[in-house]
Amino acid sequence: MACSPSKAPKQRVQDVKGDLFSCPATDSLAHCISEDCRMGAGIAVIFKKKFGGIKELKSQNKKTGEVAFLKDGDRYVYYLITKKKASDKPTYDSLRKSLEAMQDHCLANGVKSVSMPRIGCGLDGLQWEKVSDILENIFSETDIKITVYSL
Numbered sequence: 001m002a003c004s005p006s007k008a009p010k011q012r013v014q015d016v017k018g019d020l021f022s023c024p025a026t027d028s029l030a031h032c033i034s035e036d037c038r039m040g041a042g043i044a045v046i047f048k049k050k051f052g053g054i055k056e057l058k059s060q061n062k063k064t065g066e067v068a069f070l071k072d073g074d075r076y077v078y079y080l081i082t083k084k085k086a087s088d089k090p091t092y093d094s095l096r097k098s099l100e101a102m103q104d105h106c107l108a109n110g111v112k113s114v115s116m117p118r119i120g121c122g123l124d125g126l127q128w129e130k131v132s133d134i135l136e137n138i139f140s141e142t143d144i145k146i147t148v149y150s151l
């Protein structure tokens with residue numbers, strides 16, 4: 001018996017070549033940081049420069065596996081807290097938990113589109129194939145579109 005097309009899992013994660021900050025201004029943004037909100041290296045430095053808000057992020061007092069956020073006009077900027085200190089490394093589990101926390105926030109606040117870099121896969125050393133699977137698993141059951149930019 002043929003499968004109904006409507007039953008096929010939706011592909012929620014799209015890959016795009018290019019600068020993350022060229023994404024539509026209506027997309028929310030996400031990237032990974034540590035509990036100390038140091039943002040001293042990698043793409044986090046650009047987020048710090050563009051959006052500031054370190055005091056506000058620290059006051060949210062989010063722990064590993066949670067998500068902090070800033071509001072930028074109508075969109076959100078998500079700071080996935082994947083490790084304790086900037087010098088630590090995240091685990092797939094801490095990344096998954098913070099993405100689930102972001103998903104909860106998106107669902108509660110009507111966020112339909114989030115753009116991000118290949119999170120966890122630069123300085124933090126995770127493997128993109130595994131992170132991509134985690135993203136697909138989490139977001140395939142939702143209406144939230146994830147766009148991943150890579151240079």
Ligand SMILES: NC(=O)c1ccc[n+]([C@H]2O[C@H](COP(=O)([O-])OP(=O)(O)OC[C@H]3O[C@@H](n4cnc5c(N)ncnc54)[C@H](O)[C@@H]3O)[C@@H](O)[C@H]2O)c1
Nearest residue numbers: 019020039040041042043044086117119120121122123124
């Ligand atoms: N001592 C420190 O302060 C320290 C140490 C390690 C990591 N970090 C930083 O790096 C951690 C995150 O690591 P990560 O691997 O998730 O991120 P990342 O290494 O900053 O970047 C992830 C990926 O995004 C790519 N990228 C960079 N700029 C752009 C752009 N404009 N558009 C699209 N892609 C781009 C980059 O090449 C990499 O493949 C955070 O904890 C952050 O604070 C800081």
